[in-house]
Amino acid sequence: MSDNSYRYAPETAVVRAFVDPELATQAISPSMVMSVNHCFDPQQGAFSAQGLEDLSEAPYLYAGWSNPTVDQLEQRLAHLEGAEACLATATGMAAISGLFLSLLKHGDHLIISDVCYAGVYEFATQVLPDYGVEVTAVDTSDITQVLNALQKNTKLVHIETPSNPLLTLTDIRSLANGLKTSGTLLSVDATFSTPVITKPLSFGADIVVHSLTKFINGHGDVLGGAILGSRSLLNQIRSRAGVYLGATLSAQSAWLIMRGMETLYPRMKTLCSSAHEIANWLEKQPRVLRVLYPGLASHHQFALAQQQMALFGGIIAFQVDDIDLIQQRFAQESHVFYYAFSIGHQRSLAVAMKTDELDQSTYHFTAEKRAAFRSFAGDGVIRLSIGLEATEDLLRELEHLLR
Ligand SMILES: Cc1ncc(COP(=O)(O)O)c(C=O)c1O
Incomplete structure (x- = not known):
């Protein structure tokens, strides 16, 4: 199924993709790999030349960097969103703060929705400026306002659609088209919609983030988040947000989220x-x-x-x-x-x-x-x-x- 999962409707893929029976036991439910450490062969080299900046080819070494159960969740989420890669994080907030701190540096400019989840708004407007990041909040449901706010140093536009709590929408396709020539990245918090409703990458967004705590797990019993996009962006984000900021999701949480996600x-x-x-x-x-x-x-x-x-x-x-x-x-x-x-x-x-x-x-x-x-x-x-x-x-x- 794993190799052919692209053929199936998402309803099928979400219960079947990347869950082949365990080789040792033929168990159908995925096992949970709790080990923090994995043995490795030093002769084969643990890292690529980029070290922690590119973990995509690295074997499992340490659960803070990658873990087979978390990996399984990431593959399934990436499949549902049509993304090349995914990083699962400890919370939705960790996904968003990790995204901002991975992509933005001193002197960069961020545009965010003026109505969005309070934690994101507070982090962007009250904390990021301390790190030298300029932040402008605009009504992103009006694309002209976003385009008028663009500056030479605008690195990222971050929107939430539908927004929390006013349920305003942003036209992802028009915004992505409007940003094309500027080279500015577009990230979409799609927590309220989930891939069942909207797949932002298919409308031209560069990055999707989720609080998995909400509909995707769906049972109010585990925290989690995810960042999805191209492999090259996700490599950078995995090393910075995952490894250095320690935003990694635990195997136990990943397993619970996978179970919740199947329905x-x-x-x-x-x-x-x-x-x-x-x-x-x-x-x-x-x-x-x-x-x-x-x-x-x-x-x-x-x-x-x-x-x-x-x-x-x-x-x-x-x-x-x-x-x-x-x-x-x-x-x-x-x-x-x-x-x-x-x-x-x-x-x-x-x-x-x-x-x-x-x-x-x-x-x-x-x-x-x-x-x-x-x-x-x-x-x-x-x-x-x-x-x-x-x-x-x-x-x-x-x-x-x-x-
Ligand atoms: C739209 C949205 N994004 C992100 C978050 C943060 O997610 P978490 O609570 O998993 O950190 C929330 C939380 O309510 C939210 O509503």
Whole structure:
């Protein structure tokens, strides 16, 4: 199967690719290789001339650099994304900070989405400048803003589509085309979409990153991240982020993520369909002022969503007439939804993301950006991550909470 896996639909490949029966035992489930060290033959040479800068031909030596179980996960992820290579990391944050610290140096310029996962925004705007990296945050859903922000030293544009928490989209193909002549790399955080929905490399992006903690593992019981792209870029990133920054994923986590990932396709189909139905229903509720979901005709980028997304995702954000009251009800009265951060579990999660709190903790908006954010989110949104429960149970609970 490994050699022929390209022939199969992704639903098949995700359960079958790179999992040939073990030679010794004929076991079907992959074994977990926990060993940190591997014996090697010094006569054969452990490294290429590039040493740690190119580990692609190196034998397994030390689990901080490569490990057979992590390797198996990386091959399967690369296959799903259509990437030449992958580095699995300890968390999604490790993937993104490792990516930035591997590719950017003093004097380089980074453009990021002005609405994205708080940890990424804070790392980019509060930490990278300490290392001499210039950072500009723009609304990447407007390609002109990105292109206008380009400078001679712009090395990387990093976007999130759909974005957390506003569910705005960036047109990956148009942006990749716009960046072509500049030589600037485009990386896409596709955590919200997963390869089931959008494969950014096929739209011209150079790099894809994921928090595997979310939909790809899908069970809320392990942390992980991944960076995918060309072999040459990934060699550089593996040595810097993996070896030197120590962002490597453990074998145990890799094994769990592989197991979770095998049901990625049916999980995504089920929860996206449920989320779509719930988003439609929310739009009709009197307490709901606005629903942000890429699959709704009311989403300002619905046409782009139809081109770029095979399904519309499991995350919904909505504004209500009294966010404090509804937040309290979700926290105290819900039985099916858990009031908790994070996304992408088999269990449905809800959390309030209040505009003033996000402003103070993360975004430090200018007056203009605050107004733009408020035009989508008002005082804040309730973010739902839809799980695998029956849609009717989720709707019944929402009806009660939004009474
Ligand atoms: C879009 C996105 N990217 C990255 C991350 C960070 O991932 P992790 O929690 O695995 O570090 C998150 C976490 O919520 C996220 O939502």
